[in-house]
Structure formats: structure tokens, C-alpha cells
Amino acid sequence: MTEQPLLNEIKALIKSSGPMPVWRYMELCLMHPRHGYYVSRDPLGREGDFTTAPEVSQMFGELLGLWTASVWKQMGSPQFLRLIELGPGRGTMMADALRALRVLPPLYQALHIHMVEVNPVLRERQGATLSGLRNIAWHDNIDDVPEGPSIILANEYFDVLPIHQMIRHENGWHERVIEIDGNGKLQFGAASEPTPRFDVLLPPLVRAAPVGAVFEWRPDGEIMKVATRVRDQDGAALIIDYGHLRSDAGDTFQAIARHTFTDPLKAPGQADVTAHVDFQALARAAEDVGARVHGPVTQGDFLKRIGIDTRAAALMQKATPEVATDISIALNRLTDTGRSGMGSMFKVLGISEPRLTAIAGLSDLEQAGGN
Numbered sequence: 001m002t003e004q005p006l007l008n009e010i011k012a013l014i015k016s017s018g019p020m021p022v023w024r025y026m027e028l029c030l031m032h033p034r035h036g037y038y039v040s041r042d043p044l045g046r047e048g049d050f051t052t053a054p055e056v057s058q059m060f061g062e063l064l065g066l067w068t069a070s071v072w073k074q075m076g077s078p079q080f081l082r083l084i085e086l087g088p089g090r091g092t093m094m095a096d097a098l099r100a101l102r103v104l105p106p107l108y109q110a111l112h113i114h115m116v117e118v119n120p121v122l123r124e125r126q127g128a129t130l131s132g133l134r135n136i137a138w139h140d141n142i143d144d145v146p147e148g149p150s151i152i153l154a155n156e157y158f159d160v161l162p163i164h165q166m167i168r169h170e171n172g173w174h175e176r177v178i179e180i181d182g183n184g185k186l187q188f189g190a191a192s193e194p195t196p197r198f199d200v201l202l203p204p205l206v207r208a209a210p211v212g213a214v215f216e217w218r219p220d221g222e223i224m225k226v227a228t229r230v231r232d233q234d235g236a237a238l239i240i241d242y243g244h245l246r247s248d249a250g251d252t253f254q255a256i257a258r259h260t261f262t263d264p265l266k267a268p269g270q271a272d273v274t275a276h277v278d279f280q281a282l283a284r285a286a287e288d289v290g291a292r293v294h295g296p297v298t299q300g301d302f303l304k305r306i307g308i309d310t311r312a313a314a315l316m317q318k319a320t321p322e323v324a325t326d327i328s329i330a331l332n333r334l335t336d337t338g339r340s341g342m343g344s345m346f347k348v349l350g351i352s353e354p355r356l357t358a359i360a361g362l363s364d365l366e367q368a369g370g371n
């Protein structure tokens with residue numbers, strides 16, 4: 001059996017301090033300074049654990065580049081713009097976006113690139129992908145990015161931020177915890193006492209959930225930083241992730257390794273642990289600080305509205321038959337609106353300075369349906 005230093009450390013912590021809340025477990029799995037999943041590896045791609053939209057096709061990043069250009073124009077074409085990416089993976093999306101933006105010299109020259117990344121292995125990879133770029137800087141946190149008008153992009157970033165899980169009992173909502181069972185294995189449990197008055201904070205749909213239901217919530221800190229920044233310093237943010245349009249009960253805490261779902265309690269630090277993003281909660285937090293919210297819409301709708309079919313057709317025209325087939329497969333994968341297709345599982349939310357009343361792909365008239 002392979003060594004599991006983080007599992008041993010988590011068990012020792014539970015033995016000394018008692019059951020561990022799910023959010024703390026998730027935080028340790030991802031960000032433990034030595035054994036955290038995002039501290040030590042490049043998890044992306046076919047040889048890794050999962051594949052993201054920018055890794056599926058160059059079209060994704062190119063279209064986000066064109067979206068950036070459209071928002072920049074609506075902002076009055078400022079001569080200075082910070083393009084910030086949260087959790088930029090291998091740097092693929094930024095490289096594709098910048099290639100698309102090169103055809104617009106006034107914007108390309110205005111750009112200062114900021115990569116918010118905690119993972120040293122991925123930072124190095126991003127540096128290689130974007131080598132030769134001037135005006136690029138890396139940061140641990142969005143707080144460290146200097147002030148200025150900004151466009152912020154985040155694909156599959158919010159799903160890795162730790163969640164709290166609450167479980168409904170007869171006498172109220174209890175924090176869900178991780179404990180050790182009689183065989184020395186990790187298992188889910190619940191705090192012995194309910195969290196006082198927790199239901200007061202819940203959306204009505206969730207308040208009516210039956211005993212045994214699970215409700216997940218993320219602290220608003222990160223989304224508030226993003227929303228406050230665009231509200232005060234001009235600009236917009238685009239958040240793309242898998243999740244639900246409306247706040248609801250449901251257990252979405254999951255682990256993925258080698259492209260397969262696995263037990264999130266089995267090998268802490270060795271699998272990607274995530275939970276779906278509650279887009280209604282993100283939108284509410286952004287509106288609460290006075291930013292304007294656009295959407296959310298499904299990824300399929302968003303990409304079609306900003307022209308993915310046209311881009312695919314243009315690429316296919318110049319391609320060999322084999323490459324054209326690959327492009328067509330990628331187009332399908334990104335926009336597929338079947339139940340578990342990326343086009344419907346993933347949602348897109350815009351957040352902007354209040355005077356930007358409509359932004360490409362997300363205007364108020366174009367609300368998506370679905371769950």
C-alpha cells in the first residue's frame with residue numbers, strides 16, 4: 001500500500017481535536033503546505049486527473065479573448081487594462097486569448113497580465129507557455145494585484161474553494177464533519193449540536209428540505225473581492241464553472257483522479273476534491289456589494305452567442321479532414337447540452353462595474369433556463 005502522509009496527519013488531527021468539518025478537510029486536501037493536491041503537481045490533461053475546457057480546444061481561450069475585447073470597448077477602450085486570471089492551470093487559456101487579441105494592437109498594448117496561482121508546478125508551466133511576454137506577473141492572491149481597471153477570468157476556479165456542508169436533522173442544521181469509524185477509516189458524520197439559527201440564512205427552497213438533506217455553502221470572501229474590485233476600479237469578471245443556477249440542497253462533494261470519480265475520503269491530497277458552484281449565491285454576494293450581475297447562462301448558450309460556431313467553421317475550412325473532425329468533436333464537447341454535457345453542466349456568470357448594462361453573451365434578455 002502506498003504511503004499516505006496526509007491521511008495519517010488528518011487522522012492524528014481528528015484524534016487530538018475531534019471531528020473535522022468538511023471545509024477544513026477540503027482545505028487540507030487541496031492546500032496542505034506539503035501534501036496538498038494543488039501544492040505539488042500539474043493535474044491537467046490526458047496523463048493527469050482531469051481535462052478542462054481550455055485544454056479541450058484553443059477555441060475556448062480565443063473566444064474569451066474576443067469577449068475581453070468586447071468588454072474593453074464598452075469600458076471606453078482604456079489605454080491601461082489589467083487582465084487577471086484566477087487559477088490559470090497550464091496558461092493555455094491566457095495564451096489562446098492573447099493570440100486572438102493580438103489583432104487589436106490598441107488593446108494588446110494596453111494589457112498587463114496577472115496570474116493568480118498558488119501552485120508552483122503550474123506557475124512554472126504557465127511561465128513556459130507564456131514565455132516572451134512582457135508585462136506579466138504572478139500573485140498568490142487577487143488582493144496582491146495592483147489597482148486599476150481590470151478584466152478578470154476564472155475557469156474552474158471557484159469549484160476548488162472549500163465548502164461547508166450542513167446536514168438537516170429533526171432539531172436543525174448540523175455542520176457535516178469527517179470522523180474515524182470503528183475500523184480506523186474516515187467517514188462522514190455530523191456535529192453533535194445544530195448550528196444556531198442557521199435556517200434563517202437559507203433560501204426558502206432549502207429551508208423546506210427534508211431530514212437528511214445536505215446543503216453546501218462557500219464563504220463569500222473570494223467573490224466579494226472580485227465584485228468589489230470591478231465595482232470600484234472599473235471592469236468586469238467572467239466566472240465559468242460547473243454548478244447550479246439556483247441555490248438548492250444536494251451533496252456534490254466529489255473527488256476525481258485519473259479521469260474517474262473516486263471516494264473523497266480515500267486518499268486525501270491525491271485526488272482533486274471539488275464541489276459544484278452555487279451561481280445564485282455568487283450573484284447575490286456580488287449584487288450585495290453593489291456590482292452588476294449578468295446571467296448566469298449555460299456555457300453552451302454563452303459560447304454560441306459569442307460565436308463558437310463561426311470560429312469552428314473558420315478553423316475547419318483550413319484544416320485537414322482529420323483535424324476538422326477533431327475540431328467538430330471539441331465543438332460538440334464544449335457546447336453539448338445533454339444532461340451531463342459541458343454545455344449545460346457549466347454555467348457562466350458576468351460581474352461588472354454597475355454602468356456596464358449589458359455584456360457579450362450574457363445580457364439580461366438572454367437568461368438561461370435549466371436547474
Ligand SMILES: C[S@@+](CC[C@H](N)C(=O)[O-])C[C@H]1O[C@@H](n2cnc3c(N)ncnc32)[C@H](O)[C@@H]1O
Nearest residue numbers: 038052087088089116117118119122155156160
Ligand atoms: C481546476 S484547475 C483549473 C485550471 C484552469 N483554469 C483551466 O481551466 O485549465 C484550478 C486552478 O486553480 C489553482 N488554484 C487552486 N486553489 C487556488 C487558490 N486558493 N488560489 C489560487 N489558485 C488556486 C490551481 O493550481 C489551478 O491552476
